[in-house]
Each structure stands twice: as C-alpha cells, then as structure tokens.
Amino acid sequence: MIAEIGLFALILALLLAIAQGTLPLIGAARGDAALMAVGRSAAYGQLVFLGIAYAMLTFAFVTDDFSIAYVANHSNSLLPTQYKISGVWGGHEGSLLLWVLILGFWSAAVATFSRSLPREVLARVLGVMGLIAVGFIGFTVFTSSPFERLLPAAIEGRDLNPMLQDPGLIIHPPMLYMGYVGFSVAFAFSIAALIGGRLDAAWARWSRPWTAVAWAFLTVGIGLGSWWAYYVLGWGGWWFWDPVENASFMPWLMGTALLHSLAVTEKRGSFKNWTVMLAILTFSLVLLAAFLVRSGVLTSVHAFAVDPERGVYLLAFMGIVVASSLTLFAWRAGKVGLGGSFGLVSRESALLTNNVLLAVSGAAVLLGTLYPLFLDAFGLGKISVGPPYFEAVFLPLMLPLLLLLGFGPRLRWKQDSPTEQLWRLRWIFAGSFVFGMIWPLFVGTWSFMAGIGAFLGLWIAGSALKDVIERIRPRAESQQTVGTRVRRLGRSYVGMQLAHIGVALVVVGITFVLGYDDERDVRMAVGETVEVGGYGFRLEALEEVEGPNFTADQATVVVYRNGERMTTLTPQMRRYFSQEQPMAQTSLHRGFFRDLYVNMGEELPDNAWVMRVYYKPYMNWVWAGAVLMGLGGFLSASDRRYRLRARREEELPVDRAAKDAATATG
C-alpha cells in the first residue's frame, strides 16, 4: 500500500506541476487573474504531494519494507535508524525524489515570499518553475520510480553502501540539492523577465536574494562533500577534480559570477543581458550536472549506451531548456538597452573582470570534464584529464582574481581613482606581503608559492577588515556611536565581507595543506612508533571490536608531541555483515593549525598493518572558509532592502545608485 500511495502522490504532484507550468503563463499572457492565481495554489499542492511521496518512502525505509526494490537495494534491517532515514537519498531513485521535493519547496517558497511581486511576474516565475518541475518529476515517475515493487519481496536488504553510512551523508546531498535546485529560481526570474520584456533594477533586486541563498547552499554543500570525502575515502584527499565534483563546481563558478553580476544590475542597471545569460548558463550547468551524475555516463559511456533511457531523457530535457531559453534570449535581449556607463577603473569594471575570470574558469572545467567523455563516446580513444590540468589552469586564473578581491570591493561605482585607492591600501598591501612571506616559516620550509598564498589571504582579509573598520570608526563630524554605525552597515555589506574573508581562509588553507602536508604509508607493528609532521605515532594495540552492523579490527594509536602523550586515535577496518567490501574508518584529531589523520590500510603478517599516517596543516581553514562564505551568502540575502522592496518599487535605478553612492553600502 505504502508504495502505491507514494507513487500516486508523485503522479498527482506531476499533474499539479503541469497545471503550474501552463495555466499561470497563459493567464499572464491574457491578463487573466484567475489563471495567474493558479500558480500559487498549484505550487503549495505540489509540495504537499511531494511531501507525502517522500514520507511514504521514508516510512518504507524505517519499517524495512523490502518488497520495494529501492528499499531492498539500499537498506538493511540492521541499519541504524538515522541511516535508514538518510538512506532514502542513498541511491539514484531516492535522491531524485529528494531533488523534486526540494524543487517543490523552492516553488512554494517563491509563492510565499514573493507576495509583493507584480501579479504577472509571480505568475511567470511560478510557471517556469512548474515547467522545470514537470521535467524532473516526469523523469522520476517514468524512468526512476523509487516505488517499484520487488516480487517476491527480499528477506533482507542489500544494505546501504558503507561509505554512505556517515553523518556527512546525512547533510551533504540535501545541502547540495538546495543549491542546485535553488538556481532554478534565478533562472525562472530571468525567463519571466524575458517573457515580460521587463529587465530592470527591480528584477535584479528580486532575483538577488534567491541567488544568494542558492549560492550559499551550494557552497556549503560542496564544502560538506569535500569534508566528507576527506575522512570517508580514507586517503586524506579533499578535492579530486573528478567529474562528479566538477559537475557541482561548474554551476558554483557560474553562480558566483551571476551573484556579482546581479550586484551591478541592481545598483547600476548595467550588465542586464550578461546577468540573464549567466542565470541561464548557471541553470544549464545544473542540468548538465544532473545529466552527468544521474545518467550513468560517468560510470561508463558503454553502460550508458546499453541503457540510455535516463540519459536520453535528461539530455533531451537539458536540450529543450537550453535551446528554448537561448532562443527567448536572442529574441528579447536586444530590447533591453544598456545601463549606465562606467569608467575604466570602477566597481563595475572590477566586477566585469571578476565575471570574465570566473566564466573562463568555468569553461576550463567544462572542457576538462566533457572532453574525455566525448572522445570515449565517439570511440576516439580513452583519455583522462587529471588534477595537473586543473591546477595548471586555475592557478593563473585565480591569482589575478584574488589580487583584485582585496581591491575591487573598495572601488566606487562609475569612476574611481586607482592611485587614490592604492595609496590608501599601501600599508595593508605591504603588511600582508611581508607577513605573508614570513608566515610559511612557521609552517615548514619556506617557499615562494606558499608565501604568495599567505599574502593573498592576508591581503583579502586585511583590506576587508580595514574597510569595515573605516565604516564603523567614530568620526569627529558625526554624532553616531560605533554601535549605531555597526547596525547601519547593512547585512548585505557584512555578508559580502564575511564571504570574502571566507575566501581568504580557503586560500590560506589550501596553500598550506598542499604545500606542507606530510603523508606516510608505513608498516607498523604493535609497539612501533613513526614520526610524521613532528608528531610521534605509536601503535599500542590491535583488537577486534563490534558495532551494530559490522565487526572491525581496531588499532589504538597514541600520539606524542615532544615526548608527551597528546591524544589517542582509534582507526578501524570495518567489515559490514551485508557487504563483502571492508571499509576503513579514519580516526582524526582536528586542530586549529593541523589535522592528524590515521587510517588502516592492509593487514600484514606478524601483528602489523600498513597504516596511513598523515599530518594536514591548516586543513580546517578550508572548511571554515566555506562555512563563512555560506554564512555571508545567507546574511546578505536577508538584507532589509529586499524585504522593503515592495514600497520602493517605482524608484529608478539611477536614484538608487546616487543614494547608494552617498551611503556607500554593499
């Protein structure tokens, strides 16, 4: 019964999505208020039915209903309950169900928070979201239903892949999907604006908070994925440039460009076409990510050729979306007109440079990701494009971007004097250069590249902090206290600076962990000690332990620092009852300046193991940076002006720009 209710609810959601994708658009074209109003109710109804379908699948997981094929393949009666609940998105079909649920959630969120939008705009936005939902719910129902029955029912489930039995998995996919799917809102706003022929500052102001929230979720999602891979995969890697990661990184790069381009469109009315283009491209890359990850094309091009149903559906969906939105763009964009002009050195040109660099990086990742697939698909040979390519490309692209990051946010709109700004930042520049060059000495052997990385981090953070301090410092000519000034900064501004400081942390973290990590694969017998990164690791004991659904060999490793006992690590090699595959469980000691990482490799004769003993300096700075960037995104989306916009709609962008120049906020 459960499965049938779930499938029925999913089909009802599909029907509602069809209604949402057609009626409001027709209504907006005809000026029919009743039809336009359908959008909101359909969005809420869709969310309710998707919620029911999702709840049914979760119920089946929790109650071990192995008569459902998906449950039998991805769960087991011994699986701890939290992993049964998160196991819902542990496989292809279930993760799609989560995807459409999140899409339904975004649709309903737009319906709720955009009451102040003009009726036609809201109808068009919800209509476009409805069409996207038709595509994805249709994909789930027709090619990937998680509710297929298994006859006869399995007696026991095949269990969730042990790698996925981890807290990291509980939160990583929902965050990532919130980000992916969230960009459909920015896309829908752009398409709605193209249909309506009104691309103005108001449109940019409506899209901006949605884009910021989606971007923040994607940032956190990617960060969590990296954090999860770092300790689950067991060899200390945190970014592999593999196609699945690249699939999420491309929309992130493009979304970052979109976020910055929207700022120009909102404040100055420029870059409108470019912003619309970026919104379309970002969402197209989201669809590409769905295609790459969900079609099976990455596992093997040949497997894809044997069972092409899913891949062809997604490819066709992507083709329709991209082709129709680009056609619409070509038809409408000409009418948009240019915004205000700007000088060679201005906030606009800095943001333009940012956009060009980000877009080119995105294109470079796209090339490296798709080229091997194309060659393989056409039988032209098998190649792979490894990290060296991406590193060789990213370094020269990111250096100017990071250098600019310390400078660009301080530039005025329209026109600024480069000499004046550089002069004001001279001490920050010199100071961060000197300290940046000294910093690596405290981490290990000095190297110029590490110095440059540290310099860029200090430069970005230093100039961001200087800017904040200048704004909140009490001034002679003003009566305002520091407290008032802090309150008047505006969340949008604070969010921006937080995110930029987050970038600084990521840069420093990556520089030091790449430059100074110490990784040893060593044979260790009980009683032996190895020295890694200035720490002594002594294998004290080996024993058998039992978990809820596995048994494990556990090593007890005591860590010494300067001869003193510091901590004890207990890595395990787990054997899950339901799997042939053993699974190494990493043991970590996380710290502000370094992680200590111990992982069991293989058992050797004479009570010994090959162990991975790693020292990872500044690793946590990378995660902390990603968290700050995410926080910055959420904070700037919650800025007051986005909530007050209803009353100020008629205001012209030019007036706003003048006012902004006066108050000089975000």
Add this chain to the structure above:
Amino acid sequence: MKKRQKRLLLVLGSLAGVAVVAGLVLNAFRDNLVFFYTPSDIAAEIVPLERTFRIGGLVEDGSVRRAEDGVTVHFRVTDTAVAVPVVYHGILPNLFREGQGVVAVGSLQEGGVFKANQVMARHDETYMPPEAAEAIMRAQRDAAQTVGHPEGY
C-alpha cells in the same frame, strides 16, 4: 580619452585577456592529458616512456608480492593476452584482489616495469572499472579476429 575610446580599450583589453587565458588553458590541456593503454599496447611498444598514462586489466592470479618493508607491492596486470609487471608504493584500495579489475596511473620505467603512483579498484561489488573492462574487451576482440569468437563482455 573619450568615452568611446575607453570602452574600446576595455573591450580590447578583456579580449586580449581572454585570448591569453584560452591559450593557457589549451596548452595546459595538451600537456596534461592522461592517455589510456592496455597491456597489449605496452607489449606492442606503442607507449611513450616517461609519460604518465593509465593501464587497466585484471590483477593476475598469484602475482601479488609484497616487499620486506610491507608497503611496496609488486603485481601484474593482464588483459588476458599480455601481463605487465607493476610496482606500487603505498596502500592498495580495499577492493584490490587477485583476479579482479584494476586501473593504475603511472609511467613505464626502463625494463618494462610500470611504476604506479595511483591504483584504483572497483568502487563497489557490482562493477569493474570501465577501463579494466575495456582492456580485456580489446584483447579478446583482437584474439577473436585471429582465433574465433570472443567470450563475452
């Protein structure tokens, strides 16, 4: 400078920047492609020395030997026609087994030994690394052309 000239300068500047970057990207791309070869390709001596590439196939039964230090491993990768000796220093993936599919990234040393700096086995119990399957398929196809029918895949 007039406004138009400035804008022209900006456009030309960004175009030049994009051109430089595109050149850079394509150059990095060409230098860092990692090609895939099968053990038969290596035997046929069409593989460049001292360049990183990937090989795939099965770990030959009975070929895995561990050196005294416990960390260096010698084994052979076969596509069922030819076997290539491989040396690897480090921890093998959990699912590395004799008779199972494997993909290794590294380069060919003097003397025909493949020095791997990365070894990948299948990710789970259900499938073989695609490149391992490809190597075996090619070897069997070549064999089929001379002897008879391929066995499958």
